[in-house]
Amino acid sequence: MTPTVSASGLSLRYGGTRALDDVSLRLSPGVTGLLGPNGAGKTTLLRVLATSVPADSGAFTVLGHDPGTPAGRQEARRRLGYLPQTPGFHPDFTAFEFVDYVAILKEMTDRAVRHREVRAVLDGVDLSDVRGKRVKKLSGGMRQRVALAAALIGDPGFLVLDEPTVGLDPEQRMRFRELIAQAGEGRTVLLSTHQTEDVAMLCHRVLVMAGGRILFDGTPAELTARAAGRVWSSTERDPGAKAGWRTGTGSFRNVGSPPAGAELLEPTLEDGYLLTLDDAEVPA
Numbered sequence: 001m002t003p004t005v006s007a008s009g010l011s012l013r014y015g016g017t018r019a020l021d022d023v024s025l026r027l028s029p030g031v032t033g034l035l036g037p038n039g040a041g042k043t044t045l046l047r048v049l050a051t052s053v054p055a056d057s058g059a060f061t062v063l064g065h066d067p068g069t070p071a072g073r074q075e076a077r078r079r080l081g082y083l084p085q086t087p088g089f090h091p092d093f094t095a096f097e098f099v100d101y102v103a104i105l106k107e108m109t110d111r112a113v114r115h116r117e118v119r120a121v122l123d124g125v126d127l128s129d130v131r132g133k134r135v136k137k138l139s140g141g142m143r144q145r146v147a148l149a150a151a152l153i154g155d156p157g158f159l160v161l162d163e164p165t166v167g168l169d170p171e172q173r174m175r176f177r178e179l180i181a182q183a184g185e186g187r188t189v190l191l192s193t194h195q196t197e198d199v200a201m202l203c204h205r206v207l208v209m210a211g212g213r214i215l216f217d218g219t220p221a222e223l224t225a226r227a228a229g230r231v232w233s234s235t236e237r238d239p240g241a242k243a244g245w246r247t248g249t250g251s252f253r254n255v256g257s258p259p260a261g262a263e264l265l266e267p268t269l270e271d272g273y274l275l276t277l278d279d280a281e282v283p284a
């Protein structure tokens with residue numbers, strides 16, 4: 001499949017910190033998850049791809065446009081939606097006013113057309129009933145949906161979501177997952193998250209980052225398979241395990257290198273993720 005977003009050799013330093021170190025990737029329609037420990041470089045990568053900060057070196061294209069040139073940057077920006085880690089809401093704006101403001105920034109000049117679209121995106125994230133409420137009065141889950149609506153304005157082909165489910169309760173997270181899955185139909189979505197379940201349930205592909213580099217690029221099933229034969233059960237904590245804990249059933253679940261004859265357990269995507277970091281000697 002032809003990639004919709006393609007990057008090669010992206011590097012970016014903040015003083016002595018190498019936040020991005022020679023990152024190359026190719027994204028296609030559907031939801032791609034981006035996992036990595038704190039400080040891995042996920043937000044930096046998303047900011048670069050959302051054209052919010054320039055990389056020191058490397059290049060990328062968004063739906064055929066090169067943000068390295070002023071004209072290409074403008075075209076790329078018209079085609080992307082970005083939900084940053086901390087959306088900059090003006091607290092006194094209503095949900096409608098905030099999304100409308102983003103629509104104005106996206107150069108939607110015809111007021112009637114713009115207002116129609118603002119109502120449609122708010123409707124799409126189930127916020128029609130509260131569109132006149134001030135953002136500061138909304139719950140955390142509703143605020144995140146306002147931010148998603150703002151990212152979806154103008155029907156962007158590339159959607160960048162930075163930890164959108166953080167701080168949401170399980171019910172809100174489930175609802176948000178539904179919306180992300182819908183957004184990923186026919187659209188390229190890059191989703192940064194610490195929730196391995198989000199990746200297992202939503203993504204057709206997953207990238208694991210640490211120290212500014214991509215350590216893994218494949219399907220969620222391939223990431224899970226990295227832990228095959230490396231998760232086992234025992235009655236006591238196995239001293240050879242990288243991690244081990246007593247489960248609700250009373251037996252220990254160990255992750256690492258099992259002893260001969262160990263009772264192997266089905267691995268999860270989280271096991272595959274943690275072992276990928278461990279194999280690369282990155283603290284999780």
Ligand SMILES: Nc1ncnc2c1ncn2[C@@H]1O[C@H](COP(=O)(O)OP(=O)(O)OP(=O)(O)O)[C@@H](O)[C@H]1O
Nearest residue numbers: 014017018019036037038039040041042043044045
């Ligand atoms: N504006 C900045 N100035 C200086 N250093 C920065 C800046 N932004 C990020 N960094 C550093 O760059 C590295 C990558 O940070 P980044 O925020 O991209 O990681 P992350 O994977 O998104 O982390 P988290 O999961 O905690 O959000 C970190 O070491 C961070 O401290």
